[in-house]
Amino acid sequence: MTDLLTISGLSVTARLATDDLRLLDAVDLEVRGGQIVGVVGESGSGKTTLARCVVGLLERNVRVEQGSVTLAGDVVVAPGVDRTGRVRGSAVGMVFQDASRSLNPLMKVRVHLAEVLRRHVPGITRAEIERRSVQVLEQMRITDPTRVLDSYPHQLSGGLKQRVAIGLAVVTRPSLVIADECTTALDVTTQTKVVELFRTLVDELGIGLLFVTHDLMLASDLCDRIAVMSGGRVVEQGDAERVLDRPEQDYTRRLLAAIPSWS
Numbered sequence: 001m002t003d004l005l006t007i008s009g010l011s012v013t014a015r016l017a018t019d020d021l022r023l024l025d026a027v028d029l030e031v032r033g034g035q036i037v038g039v040v041g042e043s044g045s046g047k048t049t050l051a052r053c054v055v056g057l058l059e060r061n062v063r064v065e066q067g068s069v070t071l072a073g074d075v076v077v078a079p080g081v082d083r084t085g086r087v088r089g090s091a092v093g094m095v096f097q098d099a100s101r102s103l104n105p106l107m108k109v110r111v112h113l114a115e116v117l118r119r120h121v122p123g124i125t126r127a128e129i130e131r132r133s134v135q136v137l138e139q140m141r142i143t144d145p146t147r148v149l150d151s152y153p154h155q156l157s158g159g160l161k162q163r164v165a166i167g168l169a170v171v172t173r174p175s176l177v178i179a180d181e182c183t184t185a186l187d188v189t190t191q192t193k194v195v196e197l198f199r200t201l202v203d204e205l206g207i208g209l210l211f212v213t214h215d216l217m218l219a220s221d222l223c224d225r226i227a228v229m230s231g232g233r234v235v236e237q238g239d240a241e242r243v244l245d246r247p248e249q250d251y252t253r254r255l256l257a258a259i260p261s262w263s
């Protein structure tokens, strides 16, 4: 079975005033359809850099030195290669930490969804936009889609905003979704609901999900596989249960030991 996403030997550096800083060091990672892969690790371990690299959203001073990112068999990122433009937002959906940042405060939810659909589905009719907008909000388990469509972001709760942000990421029917700390700003109950929603979406739609979080507990609830990052390297990866129950690396053991309720 071919992987949806294959990251192979990926090394990335940032150019600083005086020298180069290695942000990612020979990272290998795969995500299949219907699979949730968690990327965990402390702040500064390179998780966001990895997530952004997959969609070509690196800062100006950051460069891919070695390795590649392959999406559904096509190399989209390699040294001197960036073909992410045509997959970003269509084949790959993205959800970030702060839903407010992906939503324009001056635009109703309806307009957000319409803009994304128009951009990615040439010639789509108004009726079809309406149908797919309602459908995706229903998929997000939003019970009153019409009210939400007619709302401005500030009229929605944090959890509802994050659902809308996830809806925006999946309305183009991507095969892969990348979520970077997308539940971090939410309270625990809302977090749990968003996590359940992701599980349902992955199971129902066969999407592959790369779920980036510093929260090992959350990853253990949600993920099929887990990759543990430290200092820009994947120090351990494998089946989520195995990594959490029988960690092979000291670093993973220390991360687990730092969770008060872990037993």
Ligand SMILES: Nc1ncnc2c1ncn2[C@@H]1O[C@H](COP(=O)(O)OP(=O)(O)O)[C@@H](O)[C@H]1O
Binding pocket: 014, 015, 021, 023, 041, 042, 043, 044, 045, 046, 047, 048, 049, 050, 059, 060, 061, 062
């Ligand atoms: N454009 C950049 N230039 C220099 N250093 C960077 C840049 N982007 C990220 N870094 C550094 O790389 C490391 C990893 O950052 P990041 O990927 O955001 O980690 P995480 O998401 O795991 O917290 C950090 O030390 C950060 O300061």
Ligand SMILES: [Mg+2]
Binding pocket: 047, 048, 049, 181
């Ligand atoms: Mg980060």
